[in-house]
Amino acid sequence: MDNKLGEGGFGPVYKGKLGDGQEIAVKRLSRSSGQGLNEFKNEVILIAKLQHRNLVKLLRCCIQDEEKLLVYEYMPNKSLDSFIFDQTQRRLLVWSRRHHIICGIARGILYLHQDSRLRIIHRDIKASNVLLDCEMNPKISDFGLARTFGGDQSGANTERVVGTYSYMAPEYAMDGNFSAKSDVFSFGILLLEIVTGKKNSGFYCPNDSFNLIEYAWNLWREERPLELIDECIEENCNLSEVRRCIHISLLCLEQHPQDRPSMSSVVVMLGSDAVLPQLRHPGFFIREHLHGESSSPFKNSTTSINGLSNTVLEAR
Template identity: 65%
Template sequence: MKNKGMIDQNIDGQNEDLELPFYSLATIAIATNNFSSNNKLGEGGFGPVYKGILADGQEIAVKRLSRNSRQGLSEFKNEVMSIAKLQHRNLVRLLGYCIEGEEKMLIYEYMPNGSLDSFIFDQMRSNTLGWLMRLNIICGIARGLLYLHEDSRLRIIHRDLKASNILLDSKMNPKISDFGMARSFGGDQIEGNTNRVVGTYGYMAPEYAIDGLFSVKSDVFSFGILLLEIICGKKNRGSFHPEYSLNLVGHAWKSWKEGRTLELIDTCLKDSCILSELERCLHISFLCLQQHHEDRPNMSFVVMMLHSERSLQEPKEPGFYVGKKSPASSKNQSSSTNEMTITLLDGR
């Protein structure tokens, strides 16, 4: 049963009643076959996600707040408040909620192709994502992020943009999901700070991971990581050089500066890519990854660059870790992670 309900929001001192469809626990239990393991789509920091089918045949995705979750009622309310009134083709649509007893659930539109990471980091499935499809995904994510930053009712900073939070619909169109960590601003405010850094290491901007400072530009940094991962088909976290402990950002930057761009491209793209477009996207990713937030473009400029052929400015060095062998270790054996020195930051 679905009713029009009012959920009281009290986040960061804001009080707002949002009218949003309420689904009873009984309705959701029936839709998910009593939260059957066969219906489980995955699990994140919030808790498990289940596929469900309502009585009218509509497919849904149910995020069920785990009792052991690191996130709690405030994150649950935050997600509702952040996304309830957002409408954009590149954002996952929130259909309703359920709060009954100790159960707290969010009901979303179902995305049949799952998350982006299940494609680009899988050797078999990545072959199904040719360059044109990846470019469409890149542009869709950029448009969704632009809407959050500049065109929505409130300015929304996502704070946890990553491949697993990009969902794909039946036509492989991307939709940004998981707004539990998002922060909203009104008026002209574009940044804030926090003593509690949340998100995913490997995608965090330097100023956020170190000092807790977040802004639209910290989301831009995360977009730069995501863009690089889509092009390369590899996760940022990892080591990509035999003599230097470089993560993907460091490896890509070194290769790009040395004119070895082709070595970076996901091997399954070699036959389908338009090299000039791919190199432009790589260039844009480095502009987004610049160490100092004031040097990074905003998302309106990113969208313009993606749809233009105008020349791009040279990026400054990105934020990343560089681990280098010490003289002693190079004579004996490979350096350990304890010998890694930080030049610039990439959260691990």
Template identity: 70%
Template sequence: MDVAVFEFGTIAQATDSFSFMNKLGHGGFGPVYKGTLANGQEIAVKRLSKSSGQGPNEFKNEAKLIAKLQHRNLVRLLGCCIHGDERMLVYEYMPNRSLDKFIFDETRCRVLTWSKHFRIICGVARGLLYLHQDSRLRIIHRDLKTSNVLLDSEMNPKISDFGMARTFGGDQIEANTNRVVGTYGYMAPEYAIDGLFSAKSDVFSFGILLLEIISGRKNRGFYHSNQSGNLIEHAWRLWKKGKLLDLADEFLVETGDLSKLLRCMHISLLCIQLYPEDRPSMASVVLMLGSDNELPLPKELGFLFHKKPFEANSSSGNDGSSSRNEISSSLLEAR
């Protein structure tokens, strides 16, 4: 698979035999452990769980894809370990864990000033642009979310978890699948309903991530008194009233750059428009984040509701996402 291979004994020793004290978390792939190699290098080890919804195919997919990727905003794969039934991926260790641990925590979110928020937003955008356009392989991530954005010691963001990613040919625009994978709340409508995915479905996920970063609230499970719906609907209502700034976290409003805050929220609405052709490319998003040029007005947005079960797969672990849902789409018309 063109990646370094670690001996099982080396990984077991590094993680103190996969000690509970070294466990960092648990995702769709399985548990993740912190380890320290004999040379002092810290590592993160993803160990495939036998009960995981992801299996050998996802393991090989992630190893093959990320081994070929080199970008400062993508997590770096150091190697893998295959020993009997054991399947493990060895990554560089990210001391500040994942983005969701900060933005959804009332205390830790204040560690992130607006300048750090904006640097994270731009870093994720550049990482996604690299996947879509600048890497040797054209890659659709399919599971971009706050828990899959890791933070290094300087709070620089790195996109992780490529088990669900797919490569596109040079002239390929979209693909179809009967197996919908990803995390509800971040899925584009055309992907959740019809299994169609493209670079624009990643753009939709980025738009949700952007909304969550600025508001400090989750799209899925969002609650607002006397109002139904999700964070997208709440943002749309505020946009129509000319009060979009009310969506932002109070700490960011008090300490941040209001014009950039509003601009980022405006960009997020452009990214989560219902129709893929209306959404900007990640190249356009990066340009919009770095300029003061006038932005187009967003058209109708894609809203996802969860009702009766239907056959679908979710890559999420214990982040509260369901693996079986029926998802329907509806619109709110702009006036």
């Protein structure tokens, strides 16, 4: 169909128009979707209460018989992944624009973690869940997997691990533990992808780095971090600013959650020239042996492609 914008874990998304002429994006829950009524209701309840310039705005919702629809403001530039991972479109994202997008995403996550009425863990921060408006302002979308917390609660444990595997923090993928710091880890990967123009999933490098995180860490230790820069922007970018973003991304990717900065600290670090903390060690996923025998100590890992999770992993 000509008005189909794309399709995700929820189902297809279509472009439409309200009676007053306003353009809209309509998400329709697919009957074959891995997400169900609970995720649908979760998204409606959460996003209806959220108001921030870096979060997508829900306009309407509809539940009638088997039909379930979410009506959002229309984002003409679609999602971030359609730019940074496309050989042609990525050239439109000069460094100043990428930095603007990075800072906007960080402010949106900070609002969820700290400044909204409810403390919210998104659990699926990734490039395809960041939409871009006509001025390329980023807006975080897709709250079907988000969880809310009240009082002093800052995290939880689940036996149903959901989200996108290549963006998951190790403690979440392996043990089902999630918190604001697992969102910080996902942001660190997204930040690295924006700088490099490369996906963490399916990453290949001749030096046998297991993923983009390990590749970035190795270059940092060898004092060659600027080799990470997307070739489309390396001639006209602010090198000190890019290096700082790489440093911040690796801080967000620390192996232990307590070593990662909060999103409030990330926002401050992105907007200042203050000295950044020293890096410890990023969280890597454990390699598999060549013959398929997992090197993970977890023996009940039947659903994860890397033999890491002893929970039910529902990748998206």
